[in-house]
Amino acid sequence: MSHASPFPDNAGANSVLQDDVLRGQWFVVAQSGDVPLGQAVARRLLGGDVVLWRDGGRIHAWQDLCIHRGAKLSLGKVRDGCMVCPYHAWVYDGDGKCIHIPAQPDRTPPLRARANVFHVRERYGLIWVCIAQPSGDVPAFPLAEDTSCRMFLCGPYSFEAKGPRLIENFLDVGHLAIVHAGLLGDAEHEAIPEYEVEEGLAHGVGPVARNIRIHQPDPDGTGRAAEVTYDYQVHAPLVASFIKSQGDNKLFMGYTITPTEEGFSEAWAVFAMNYGFEIPEQDLRAFQQTVVMQDKAVVESQRPELLPLDLQEELHLRSDRMAIAYRKWLRATGLKYGVA
Numbered sequence: 209m210s211h212a213s214p215f216p217d218n219a220g221a222n223s224v225l226q227d228d229v230l231r232g233q234w235f236v237v238a239q240s241g242d243v244p245l246g247q248a249v250a251r252r253l254l255g256g257d258v259v260l261w262r263d264g265g266r267i268h269a270w271q272d273l274c275i276h277r278g279a280k281l282s283l284g285k286v287r288d289g290c291m292v293c294p295y296h297a298w299v300y301d302g303d304g305k306c307i308h309i310p311a312q313p314d315r316t317p318p319l320r321a322r323a324n325v326f327h328v329r330e331r332y333g334l335i336w337v338c339i340a341q342p343s344g345d346v347p348a349f350p351l352a353e354d355t356s357c358r359m360f361l362c363g364p365y366s367f368e369a370k371g372p373r374l375i376e377n378f379l380d381v382g383h384l385a386i387v388h389a390g391l392l393g394d395a396e397h398e399a400i401p402e403y404e405v406e407e408g409l410a411h412g413v414g415p416v417a418r419n420i421r422i423h424q425p426d427p428d429g430t431g432r433a434a435e436v437t438y439d440y441q442v443h444a445p446l447v448a449s450f451i452k453s454q455g456d457n458k459l460f461m462g463y464t465i466t467p468t469e470e471g472f473s474e475a476w477a478v479f480a481m482n483y484g485f486e487i488p489e490q491d492l493r494a495f496q497q498t499v500v501m502q503d504k505a506v507v508e509s510q511r512p513e514l515l516p517l518d519l520q521e522e523l524h525l526r527s528d529r530m531a532i533a534y535r536k537w538l539r540a541t542g543l544k545y546g547v548a
């Protein structure tokens with residue numbers, strides 16, 4: 209079943225917006241610091257325009273379109289806790305209701321004069337938006353809220369690729385020793401040991417993989433080789449995370465993909481570490497940048513661009529069983545975007 213798009217101008221037949229599953233998901237569109245008080249910020253999400261702004265501390269995410277003549281609200285002004293359209297200065301309050309029309313100052317604005325208001329949350333220093341009824345909460349990343357950890361954000365990283373291939377790449381352990389040779393693996397340790405996978409639930413959490421042991425020459429950018437253990441979890445069709453452990457040292461990475469346009473994505477990452485407090489954040493971020501750029505070349509080359517959910521397509525190894533579980537689970541969720 210398909211619903212009317214909240215972005216009516218962009219509801220072309222091939223638009224990512226046509227996907228009902230996607231429209232119920234939370235997507236990161238900015239870091240909290242990208243939207244200062246008093247400023248309107250324009251973003252692209254699912255092929256449509258979004259405006260972000262704050263009144264007081266409260267964040268708002270609306271369709272970036274004035275109902276009067278379709279001007280972009282993000283070109284307007286934030287004034288006295290309201291959004292003012294750049295064209296004829298209609299004034300919208302924090303609930304999206306038009307409360308003043310300068311051309312007819314004595315008339316109460318019609319009820320239909322409203323902005324299209326989206327669900328929005330701020331969590332982990334990121335702004336998450338859902339353009340329809342959310343199918344769940346913003347993904348839970350407990351370590352990112354654990355005060356004994358240092359937390360930092362990376363991204364957005366731009367990809368000319370769709371979300372499912374990007375998440376599968378994140379879950380793929382077989383490529384670490386090849387694509388990230390010298391960092392996350394090396395030629396002497398290419399074999400992937402047995403590991404456990406728990407299948408995802410159709411209307412609940414995605415698959416989990418546990419206890420994947422890998423030798424890494426440089427697991428975290430410190431240059432100190434270690435045997436690490438990965439535990440992966442899929443939280444939502446385009447959100448996954450891992451905890452990489454070296455004994456009691458834990459490095460958490462939450463990875464979330466935002467489809468911006470048909471065929472284009474932005475990836476955001478949340479990191480939390482309970483060690484390495486002395487490492488400058490810019491070094492940690494530079495390390496991630498290197499790793500992501502190594503992935504980018506390969507993932508953007510993958511054809512078909514749509515992740516095949518028919519397991520007869522492509523070839524699968526035992527070491528790919530997390531990817532297999534992800535494909536099966538995506539099929540169960542009913543996602544149509546980015547898959548075939």
Ligand code: FES
Pocket residue numbers: 274275276277278279293294295296297298
């Ligand atoms: S287009 Fe926004 S007030 Fe006219």
Ligand SMILES: [Fe+2]
Pocket residue numbers: 377383384387388499503
């Ligand atoms: Fe990678």
